[in-house]
Amino acid sequence: MVKIGVQQPPAALKPEKEKEKEKAGGDGAAGTVLLPPGAEEPAPTVQGRRSSLSGVCYLTMGLLVLLLGLVFASMYVYRYFFITQLPRESVFHCGVLYEDSLYSPFKGQLELHEDVKIYIEENYEQINVPVPQFGGSDPADIIHDFQRGLTAYHDITLDKCYVIELNTTIVMPPRNLWELLVNVKKGTYLPQTYIIQEEMIATEHVSDMEQLGSFIYHLCSGKETYRLKRRSARRRISRREAGNCHHIRHFENTFVVETVICKKS
Numbered sequence: 001m002v003k004i005g006v007q008q009p010p011a012a013l014k015p016e017k018e019k020e021k022e023k024a025g026g027d028g029a030a031g032t033v034l035l036p037p038g039a040e041e042p043a044p045t046v047q048g049r050r051s052s053l054s055g056v057c058y059l060t061m062g063l064l065v066l067l068l069g070l071v072f073a074s075m076y077v078y079r080y081f082f083i084t085q086l087p088r089e090s091v092f093h094c095g096v097l098y099e100d101s102l103y104s105p106f107k108g109q110l111e112l113h114e115d116v117k118i119y120i121e122e123n124y125e126q127i128n129v130p131v132p133q134f135g136g137s138d139p140a141d142i143i144h145d146f147q148r149g150l151t152a153y154h155d156i157t158l159d160k161c162y163v164i165e166l167n168t169t170i171v172m173p174p175r176n177l178w179e180l181l182v183n184v185k186k187g188t189y190l191p192q193t194y195i196i197q198e199e200m201i202a203t204e205h206v207s208d209m210e211q212l213g214s215f216i217y218h219l220c221s222g223k224e225t226y227r228l229k230r231r232s233a234r235r236r237i238s239r240r241e242a243g244n245c246h247h248i249r250h251f252e253n254t255f256v257v258e259t260v261i262c263k264k265s
Contacts, residue, residue: 092116092181097192098256109192110134112249112256116181118174123147124215125174129250137258140248141219144171148213152220153228153259155246161220162202162261163212164228170198171252180254195249195256200228201264228261 095113111133117126127142141154144166151171153162172180206225209217245262 090118090120090178090181092118092185094181094184094251096251096256098195100195112251114250116177116252118178118181120174120178122215123174125171125177125252126215127250127252129248132249137247137249140250142248142250143215143219144252145213145215146173148216150212150216152212152216153248153261154219154223155248155261158246159223161206161216161223161225162200162228163206163216163220163225164200164230167198167230170196170257177252193251193255195258197258197260199231199260199262201231201262202226203229203264 093113093115095111097109097111099108100110113130113132115128115130119125123146125142125144125146127144129137129140129142131139138155138157140156143152145151146166149166151164151166153164154160155162204227206212206227209221209225212220212225245260248259248261250257250259
């Protein structure tokens with residue numbers, strides 16, 4: 001019998017591909033580093049904490065800004081819508097009870113009626129005093145112009161106008177008078193008060209009506225107009241002077257005012 005044997009090729013004769021595979025396998029096993037379980041690399045916790053703190057700070061600042069915005073918005077709404085935005089023209093028909101301690105101390109209470117128009121934006125007041133129920137006082141139209149600082153009386157009985165500097169100690173500004181009359185209408189204040197008197201003397205004739213402003217111009221245009229001067233000291237008016245004086249009773253405050261206008265002697 002003849003045996004046929006297969007001879008193994010020597011190592012030197014192995015294909016090049018197998019040599020490269022063995023080298024690659026050996027190098028890969030040698031270059032791999034195995035870590036035991038639970039020995040993973042720790043996460044960057046410091047950076048995460050910083051980012052979370054920054055987020056909380058930004059959120060707090062945002063809430064603070066929002067709160068401040070709501071506060072200022074509320075103040076703006078209250079100031080400009082509930083206070084400033086008053087009616088451009090307010091008309092009141094008023095009646096007040098007062099005691100006449102000047103001429104009729106024993107007659108008890110008297111009643112005075114007038115129509116009041118208040119112009120908030122234009123900053124002036126217009127008052128119409130009808131013929132009073134009692135004698136001794138004239139009906140009149142009155143304008144208090146706070147822009148010009150002037151007051152004009154139109155005596156309807158005489159059909160003459162008288163102009164004088166505005167007395168702010170007696171006449172309330174339009175906004176204050178508006179609030180007073182609203183409260184009177186609501187019943188907050190009792191319409192019962194007293195009377196004071198102011199005495200004036202007619203002096204020079206006014207020829208240039210435009211210098212008095214548009215409101216007084218429309219009231220006194222075409223009428224004899226005179227300037228008034230207040231008497232520095234009050235004194236008793238004699239019977240002779242009383243014939244040359246006219247009285248206008250009105251109120252633009254919590255009390256009634258009797259304006260006595262006399263001719264210059």
